[in-house]
Amino acid sequence: MSFNEPASRNVYAFGSFTLDNWANPCADPTMCDALVRSAQIGLLSTLVATVLGTLAAFALVRHDFAGRSATNLLVFLPMAAPEIVLGSSLLALFVAAGFSGQLGFWTIFVAHVMFCLSFVVVAVRARLAGMDDHLEQAAMDLYATPAQTFWRVTFPLVFPGILGAALLSFSLSFDDFIITNLNAGTTTTFPMYVWGVAQRGVPMQVNVIGTLMFLVSVAIVVLGEVGNRRRLAART
Structure with missing residues (x-):
């Protein structure tokens, strides 16, 4: 379909072959603006959610503290709740905080961090739970400091889980429509752009x-x- 030049309003019926779509990907500037905005939000929310989620996963796996069970439950709630519930709840929070007239890039960013955080915690925690503690103990027996043990043993072993969680977070953020639509105000992301133009023909x-x-x-x-x-x- 990326090489399609529609012969009618039915854009998903192959008309004729063309390279114009690839030669002019930003024929509609608003599409590229929405694409860049989605990428920016995705990268920022992925970075913040990955850092916070990794720290939370280490706390939940390695430490015993008051409220640990409640925290585990709270981590799973955004994953279990329907997106329409999570989106409307975040919208109610922003309105109550006085941001009803300022919905846009940053409210979308906060919303995406909130639901990406759960996926990061679950992914990193699974990696930590399956890691062999004897490797860290062996490093400390060989006179490694706690910092050396973390950066040379623990972090390399956990990194695949962190990277996987980050990639998943970016995909979820970039692709999200329902939560974004409720908290975007007049800001348009790429999924919202596609939904909007679908009513008159997707370019x-x-x-x-x-x-x-x-x-x-x-x-x-x-x-x-x-x-x-x-x-x-x-x-x-």
């Missing part, structure tokens, strides 16, 4: 963006698999 450049995103995702998976096989081959 074929949207398929160009979708194809590029798909290729990037496949490249990340392939590179990760190649890296894993090389490491396994080096060990054997």
Whole structure:
């Protein structure tokens, strides 16, 4: 469809082959503006959610504190709640805090951090729970300081889980529509743009963006698999 030049209003009926869609991906400037905005929100929310979620996962796995069970429950609530409930609850929070007339980029950012945080905690906590504690104990027996043990043993072992959680968070943030739509005000993200133009005909450049995103995702998976096989081959 990214090479399609529709012959009628039915944009998903292949009309004729063209390269114009790839040559002019920003034929509609508002689409590229929405795309950049979604990428910015996705990157920022992923960074914040990954840092906070990783710290929370370490606290839940490695430390026993008052309210730990309640915290575990709170972590799962955003994942279990329907998006319409989470979005409307966040909207009510912003209105109560006096931000009803200032909905936009930053309210979307806060909303995305809130629901991405749960996925990061779950992913990193699973990685920590499956990690062998004897490796850290062996490092400390060899006179490594706590900081050296963390950065040279613990962090490299947990990093795949952190990276996976970050990639998942970015995908969820970039793709989200319901929560974003409720807390966006007049700000438009890429999913909101696609939903809006769908009523009058989706431009074929949207398929160009979708194809590029798909290729990037496949490249990340392939590179990760190649890296894993090389490491396994080096060990054997």
